[in-house]
Amino acid sequence: MNTVIAFIIIFGALVFFHELGHFIFAKRAGILVRDFSIGFGPKVFSHTKNETNYTIRLLPLGGFVRMAGDDPEMVEIKPGHRLALVLNDDNLVEKIVLQGKDRFPNARIIEVEMADLEHDLIIKGYEDEEDETLKTFHLSRTAVIVEEQAETLIAPWDRQFASKKLGARAMTIFAGPMMNFLLAIVIFTLLGFIQGVQVNEPFIGELLPEGSAHKAGLQEGDVVLSIDGAEISDFDDITEIVRSHPEEELIFTVERNEETLDVPVTPKREIIEDKEIGLIGVQAPVDKSFLRLATFGFVETYNWTVKIIELLGTLVTGQFSIDMLAGPVGIYKTTETAAQAGILILMKWAALLSINLGIMNLLPIPALDGGRLLFFGVEALRGKPIDRQKEGMVHFIGFALLMVLMIVVTWNDIQRFFIIK
Known part of the structure; x- marks a missing residue:
């Protein structure tokens, strides 16, 4: 049940902020917003205020903002009526x-x-x-x-989406993914203020009470100069040496209060993913300076955005596999794992999902925000919009193909997580 609640809250929040971006900039442009909906399917809650019908629907797997003129108006009055x-x-x-x-x-x-x-x-x-x-x-x-x-x-013409200048329309569409990146920045910033920012410097961070380092006499804040004579330049060097020497005594040469000390430490042997490694119970050092905390959300969001884009780049190189994609089932299972690991891990997972949602929506694929922005780019080059019926047909085909891909990915998730081979 906790996983279900976590999944609904996380996915609902990501969709809410995405659609809120579209909503805010549509309102700023003077566009009539008919519906602001979270979820699909039957309505669970509905309330109309200031021209807009706000709804929450049964399936928390998406949402939409319906703007006047963005879709064909439903009511047509003809002669003879x-x-x-x-x-x-x-x-x-x-x-x-x-x-x-x-x-x-x-x-x-x-x-x-x-x-x-x-x-x-x-x-x-x-x-x-x-x-x-x-x-x-x-x-x-x-x-x-x-x-x-x-x-x-x-919807008078000046209240319709198509009546607005190209820049206003493009910003209204771009605002959805933009809000997902902003949400990720906020979450990472909160994580930074809660637990500090991990840094890759040769310091001893927090020690676990039962760890070898604590028992040997190492202290938080010790600067590690060398291990068994090997010079240390960052925390990754410490991790690499410790992991490769389980149950072997290592001499840590550290600087503490302007003194140089030699501390013998014997890493405990642990088996992780069928591999034998050494652990001493030391966490990476953290920086809690205001400048580091204030910029952490931006830096972390940027770094993860680059990593995800590089992963998508494997589509071009042919290294991409269907197993690298996850549908609702795969996301649910990962959310379950994150929820079991604690609230901080769950928050990080939510930030990563938000970045993913922003990037995926910006891909130049019909029916997605990126596809619509691509049409706006063509309009800017041509000096006039593409025929709405032709554009609508392209988006319809794109949506159908996305649904097919979603079915394939979901079936693949079911096989991975629930079918014993």
Whole structure:
């Protein structure tokens, strides 16, 4: 149960901040955001406030922000439709009633001749079958379309995604992955302030009470000059020598309070992954200076971003394997392992997942944010946007291929973790 809760919280947080990026910059650009949803499937919670419907759905495996004009508008009013218009005190249409007209006894019933809900914001029609006078009704910018109990706010052209300048649209899409990188920076920074920043310097860090180093008399803060005469330049040198000499006495030459001491230490023998190594119970030294802590989140996020991109580079070299990918099942199992290791390891895993989500979404693949940014780049070169239907078809095909890949990866995860071969 703890793993399920951890998985939902972590994945929900990553999706929330990703979609929050899209949401904030869409609002800043003046785009009407119809839906802010976390998860997929049936609604668990729904609340409408300030034009936007906020929902939490059953499956915490994604989310979406639906912006006006980003998808085809769902309601289309055509000539010949009979509908009811509810006017406000300024004689502007505030409700366009398609279904449920009986709930509005004072509404004006018309047969539509033409309707423009985007640019001119007017509806023209005949109010009486015997009256051939074509009447024009002007719409309020906040008019809603009523279908039974559902109300949909109209989207004037200047409130739609496609009406905005290229830079504003690109920033709205880029903001999702950007927020994932910012979240990783925040998590790593918190980890730094909690436990300090590990540094690769030739110092003795925290000692375990039952370790060989503590029993031999080494102290935290000792500077290791050499081990058995071999000069030490960093903590990695200490680790390498200790691991390669289990149950062999080593002479640590250390500097302590401006004195040089020789301390004999015998590493304990341990078997890890079928390999015999030596351990003395010493952790790497940590730096808790404010400058180091303040920059740690940025540095760690950058380093892990480079490592992940290098891994993705194996796609080009042909060294990539399907086993290197993980779907929801693989992520769940790794989350289980991280949760068992403690809250700090779980936080680091969440930061790595956030970086992964940001990078994957920036890949130039149709249906992902990177694919959309690629189309914006083509638009910048052409000086005009690509036909929306053609772009939509490319994204649809890309989405279908991603779903196939997800099924393959998930099945591979199931075989790895649950099927005994």
